[in-house]
Amino acid sequence: MTPDEARARFRGGLRVPTAGLCPGWTQANLLVVPRAYAYDLLLFAQRNPRACPVLDVGDEGAVQTSIFRGDLRTDLPGYVVYENGVPVAELSDVTAFWRADLVPFLFGCSFTFEDALVRAGVPVRHLEAGSNVPMYRTGIPCRPAGALSGPLVVSMRPVPASLVAMAVRVTSRYPAVHGAPIHVGESEELGIRDLKAPDFGDPVEIRPGEVPVFWACGVTTQAAAMASGVRFAIGHAPGHMAITDARDSDYIVP
Amino acid sequence: MTPDEARARFRGGLRVPTAGLCPGWTQANLLVVPRAYAYDLLLFAQRNPRACPVLDVGDEGAVQTSIFRGDLRTDLPGYVVYENGVPVAELSDVTAFWRADLVPFLFGCSFTFEDALVRAGVPVRHLEAGSNVPMYRTGIPCRPAGALSGPLVVSMRPVPASLVAMAVRVTSRYPAVHGAPIHVGESEELGIRDLKAPDFGDPVEIRPGEVPVFWACGVTTQAAAMASGVRFAIGHAPGHMAITDARDSDYIVP
Incomplete structure (x- = not known):
């Protein structure tokens, strides 16, 4: 499926988590805020670059950005x-909520x-299970900025102990989409109960011999919008991402 | 010399380009603009991340940032x-011009x-000559943002042909301070006459067997302030940088 085809299906009402869709194409967190x-x-x-790597910022009032050639109001x-x-409200079309003073942000x-993890032989449990990735608010505060503050949010993937190093090596090459894990094992230290x-x-099974591995997550921006009482904002539903027209390979470092 | 010592000398009136000073410590471009x-x-x-890698942004009215523990009004x-x-005006103390609505930006x-280049055996001509690095406005437009637009500015170092690959490899490891060259040789293609x-x-000698190598330069932000007629701004004098309390090694990628 191309990004265009996936976006057309979402526009038509398909509501699924996007993990595993359109391999090779960059997925992005959306947060839209007033100017x-x-x-x-x-x-x-x-x-807070680990959690909030900016891929693109649209102009005020725009419903597209340079890497997203669909319609941000309907195509997630x-x-x-x-x-x-x-x-x-949680819904699949936000046209009625869109306003001229909104600025769309896309974060990695x-x-x-995940496609690179799978190709490197690292299993990705929520892909196997066909479920959404589990995400957690941590006890780690982000560095505030103006009116915004909030906790770091992380995603978690259980990784066999023998493949943790490989998972680190593979994801290190993608700093624009959160890069290397921020924490391996010992979830209590992150303040996750x-x-x-x-x-x-969704929760996923952690099997014997597997270690929970945590990556910074772009939902951190929505957690900040909530923690800070932002007057108005629109985000993607967690796990239901914007599928962009940028290639994964655009963001690989050597 | 530590960053503190260097800043004390500048505060005392020393006016020199900062290339080669405080090896191991990160130097930064300053641009201060109204909120x-x-x-x-x-x-x-x-x-425009190649030219304008943000190292730090201070709060409105602040004269320090998290990586610069001196006084931004006097210590460059x-x-x-x-x-x-x-x-x-070009001067060594801007206290009289500082206002409460100013926001200080530090760019890589x-x-x-250059310290890493020298340690890798790549000669740096303006260091040898004790002069300022040559910088050029190119014919390449930056991607505009709101009221700001302008040309890409580059710095140039002549590198022996046999060491160009080494210069690329070494500087690639520092994306936060402009990273790999954007252009090697053929300055006409950049629109440099x-x-x-x-x-x-200052101009530097290009010796037989040497190739001019161009890196994106943080003066791009000041060129944009000029090209865009920004109402008010304060920048460092080109080559006369902010010496920060961050280590070079903080910005190395594997």
Whole structure:
């Protein structure tokens, strides 16, 4: 499936997590904020680059960006609308909520490197299970910027102990989509109480001999919008990403 | 010399280009703009990351940032003050021009990797000559952002043909301070008419067997301030950088 084809299906109402879709194409977190918050969000991203790697920022009022040639209001499989930091609607078309002063931000997503993990022989459990990746709010505060603050959010993939080093090596090559893990094992140190109860997405099985490996997650930006009581924002539904027209290979470093 | 010692000398009036000073410590381009321009500048940087790698952004009105523990108004060896895009003063203390609505930006500077070049056996001509690095406005337009647009500015170092690959390899490891060259040889293709007449800094000798190698340069941000008629801005005097408290090694990638 090409990005165009996937976006057409989402526009037609298909609502699925996007992990595993359109291999080879970059997936992105969406957060759309009023222009009054745009500087704080861009600065927040600059100060928290592991969690919030900026792939692209659209112009004020734009419904496309240079790497997303669809319509940001309809072409993701799911959205969350926030008012004063509270999710007030989860839906598959946000045209009715769009306003001329909104600025769309696209941040890197770790789904982008999952194809490379699989090709390197590292199993990805939520892909095998056909479920959404588990995501957790941690006890680690992000570096604030203006009106924005909040906790680091991480995604988790269980990795066989013998393949942890390979998972680190493969994902290190993709810094623009969160890069290397921020933590391997010992989830208590991150302030995560129960791996079976993710804050976003679905739980996955951790088998004997597997280690939970944590990557910074772009949902951090939505957690900040919530924690900061942002007046208005639109995000993708966690795991239901923007599929862009940029190739994974555009973001590989040597 | 430590960064603190160097900054104390500059505060005392020493005015010299900073290439070669405080090896092992990161040098940075300074551009200070009113808050009204801060979003456009941060977005301009995001859209032109080779030339404008953001190292740090201070809070509105701050005279320090997290990586610069001196006083940004006095602790650089030279400053340029711009009004409506026109340089109106070049001086060594800008305290009188500082205002509460100013936001200080620090961008990576290629001086940071010159120590690594020298250690790898790549001669750096302007260091040998004790002069400032030559910098040129190119004919390549940056990607605009809001009120900001302008040409890419590059720095040039002549490199013996047999060492060009080494210079590429060494500097590739420092993407936060401009990284690999953007162009090797053939300066006409960049729209540079005369290598002997740099737009900023001093000309250097290109010896037989040497190739001019071009790196993106943080003065690009000041060129944009000029080309865009920014109402007010303060920059470092080209080549007279902010010496920060961050280590070069903080910015090395594998």
